[in-house]
Amino acid sequence: xxxxxxxIQTKRIIEALERAGYQATPNRRLVADLVASTNxxxxxxxxxxxxxxxxxxxxxxxxxxxxxxxxxxxxxxRLDLPSGAHAYVVCEPDKHHxxxxxxxxxxxxxxxxxxxxALVDEIGRRHGYxxxxxxxxxxxxCPVCTAASESRSATGDASAEQGGPA
Amino acid sequence: xxxxxxxIQTKRIIEALERAGYQATPNRRLVADLVASTNxxxxxxxxxxxxxxxxxxxxxxxxxxxxxxxxxxxxxxRLDLPSGAHAYVVCEPDKHHxxxxxxxxxxxxxxxxxxxxALVDEIGRRHGYxxxxxxxxxxxxCPVCTAASESRSATGDASAEQGGPA
DNA sequence: ATGGTATTGATACTCGGTCTCATCGGTGAG
DNA sequence: CTCACCGATGAGACCGAGTATCAATACCAT
Ligand SMILES: [Zn+2]
Ligand SMILES: [Zn+2]
Ligand SMILES: [Zn+2]
Ligand SMILES: [Zn+2]
Numbered sequence: 001x002x003x004x005x006x007x008i009q010t011k012r013i014i015e016a017l018e019r020a021g022y023q024a025t026p027n028r029r030l031v032a033d034l035v036a037s038t039n040x041x042x043x044x045x046x047x048x049x050x051x052x053x054x055x056x057x058x059x060x061x062x063x064x065x066x067x068x069x070x071x072x073x074x075x076x077x078r079l080d081l082p083s084g085a086h087a088y089v090v091c092e093p094d095k096h097h098x099x100x101x102x103x104x105x106x107x108x109x110x111x112x113x114x115x116x117x118a119l120v121d122e123i124g125r126r127h128g129y130x131x132x133x134x135x136x137x138x139x140x141x142c143p144v145c146t147a148a149s150e151s152r153s154a155t156g157d158a159s160a161e162q163g164g165p166a
Numbered sequence: 167x168x169x170x171x172x173x174i175q176t177k178r179i180i181e182a183l184e185r186a187g188y189q190a191t192p193n194r195r196l197v198a199d200l201v202a203s204t205n206x207x208x209x210x211x212x213x214x215x216x217x218x219x220x221x222x223x224x225x226x227x228x229x230x231x232x233x234x235x236x237x238x239x240x241x242x243x244r245l246d247l248p249s250g251a252h253a254y255v256v257c258e259p260d261k262h263h264x265x266x267x268x269x270x271x272x273x274x275x276x277x278x279x280x281x282x283x284a285l286v287d288e289i290g291r292r293h294g295y296x297x298x299x300x301x302x303x304x305x306x307x308c309p310v311c312t313a314a315s316e317s318r319s320a321t322g323d324a325s326a327e328q329g330g331p332a
Numbered sequence: 333a334t335g336g337t338a339t340t341g342a343t344a345c346t347c348g349g350t351c352t353c354a355t356c357g358g359t360g361a362g
Numbered sequence: 363c364t365c366a367c368c369g370a371t372g373a374g375a376c377c378g379a380g381t382a383t384c385a386a387t388a389c390c391a392t
Contacts, residue, residue, distance in 0.1 A: 023389070025339065044379075059341035064380065080246035082299060084349095086379080100293055111289050115281070123277050124306060127266055131306035133248060140290060140297035189358075191370065210348075225372035230349065250380090252348075 009036035009090065016073050016093065027058055031066040040106030041079055041087035079108070082139055098136040104145030111138065175202035175256065182239045182259065193224055197232040206272030207245055207253035245274070248305055264302040270311030277304065 013032040014024050022028070034047050044063050051058050067088060070076040074093035079101065081087055089099060089108040097110045116136060124131035141149070179198040180190050188194070200213050210229050217224050233254060236242040240259035245267065247253055255265060255274040263276045282302060290297035307315075 023338070025388085027340075057341090060379095061342085061381080062340060065339085078250065080250075080301075082301075084244065084246075084252060086250060100289065100295055100297075102295070103298060109293060111293065114289075115285055119281055119285070120304060123266065123280075123304060127275060127277065128309040128312075129266055129268065129304075129306040130312060131266075131304055132269060133306075134302065134304045135246075135248075136300065136302045138286060138289060138295075138297055138300045140295040140299075143294040146294075146296060189369070191358090193371075223372090225374095226348095227350080227373085228371060231370085 007036050012036075013070065013075050013090075016075050017069070020073055022069060027062055028066050028069075030054075030056055030058070031063065031070070035070065035076060035088075035090055038090070039108070041081070041089045041101060041108050042106075043085070043087050079137065080135075098138070100138040100140065102142035102145055103139050104141050104149075107142050107144075173202050178202075179236065179241050179256075182241050183235070186239055188235065193228055194232050194235075196220075196222055196224070197229065197236070201236065201242060201254075201256055204256070205274070207247070207255045207267060207274050209251070209253050245303065264304070266304045266306065268308035268311055269305050270307050270315075273308050273310070 010029075010032050013036060014029060017024050017028060017032070030051060031047060034050055035042070044060075044067055047067075048058065048060060048063050051063075067076065071078060071088070075090060076088045077091050077099070079087045079089055079099060081101075082103075089101075091097065091099070091110050096113050098113065098116075099108050100111050101108045116134075120131055120134050123129075176195075176198050179202060180195060183190050183194060183198070196217060197213060200216050201208070210226075210233055213233075214224065214226060214229050217229075233242065237244060237254070241256060242254045243257050243265070245253045245255055245265060247267075248269075255267075257263070257265070257276050262279050264279065264282075265274050266277050267274045282300075286297055286300050289295075
């Protein structure tokens with residue numbers, strides 16, 4: 001059978017699928033699992049790779065399809081890295097929010113919209129635009145990576161990067 | 167010779183090139199011209215196409231190289247459209263700012279960072295991140311497109327889209 | 333069991349972008 | 363002015379992300 005890490009996260013995703021009337025097929029469950037067991041950003045290729053490593057072969061197209069599906073259900077969101085690359089992150093489908101991404105390890109956190117809404121409205125008004133959507137992406141170094149780089153520069157070397165499973 | 171619309175904008179770009187120690191070659195001048203005569207966003211392919219139409223053939227690579235160059239000089243900036251596509255816009259190299267993009271005609275305007283800086287700092291502090299960069303992109307309908315769609319729905323039809331030269 | 337719909341995988345294909353490498357051209361020293 | 367050199371260019375191979383096609387399956391309901 002499939003490797004089922006089956007976190008609460010995974011369950012959440014699968015339920016979202018079923019609630020929306022899609023079949024929770026083995027492939028989709030696997031994708032849910034893979035996605036849920038990442039707390040950083042990932043690409044379609046990453047999932048494919050990780051899937052293969054767990055001895056499951058899935059068509060490339062299937063991954064993209066699953067990811068599109070999850071995106072439309074808002075349980076994952078597409079991110080544009082500064083490099084120009086496209087990546088995905090899991091996130092809460094309910095509240096509008098943005099992402100804070102560690103450029104060291106890729107970890108990503110949701111951040112509330114806060115005052116931004118008002119600011120955006122103000123900008124729209126000032127320019128006479130009807131704003132339809134906005135995107136805010138923040139890139140920086142997470143506490144873990146900061147600590148790691150500090151201790152590294154202090155002592156000899158180290159590597160406490162990349163957060164594994166959530 | 168080359169078609170030289172030669173706006174102030176074009177000149178600005180060329181000067182930026184020379185100031186940075188790059189040759190202002192015919193190709194780069196043409197790219198500067200093309201770029202300057204757009205007020206919306208554009209892709210590398212667009213430029214190539216427009217260049218050809220003006221009976222100048224340029225290698226694809228050359229366009230990408232010129233665009234990279236201009237990007238590094240901050241006279242153009244890369245934009246990530248909601249569709250996931252990459253586009254470029256011209257912009258002021260000096261002050262930090264963001265972009266407001268019309269999803270109707272593609273027109274783009276610089277918007278000042280304003281209060282956003284403070285907001286970003288606050289978020290970084292709250293999450294313990296050292297924020298290195300941020301990106302805000304706003305998508306909406308510009309006054310022209312709004313007016314056009316209104317008059318269109320009122321009378322029979324119309325099309326006042328896409329702004330030509332700046 | 334049976335038909336109909338949803339899912340999947342293999343494959344071909346498009347397209348943005350990069351890389352290589354041989355050629356070309358402007359600039360500067362002599 | 364001439365020559366050498368280094369930056370700029372173009373053609374084309376190449377790569378990787380994402381899409382399109384289409385036939386084979388899996389699932390579901392009757
Ligand atoms: Zn980190
Ligand atoms: Zn927001
Ligand atoms: Zn518009
Ligand atoms: Zn800003």
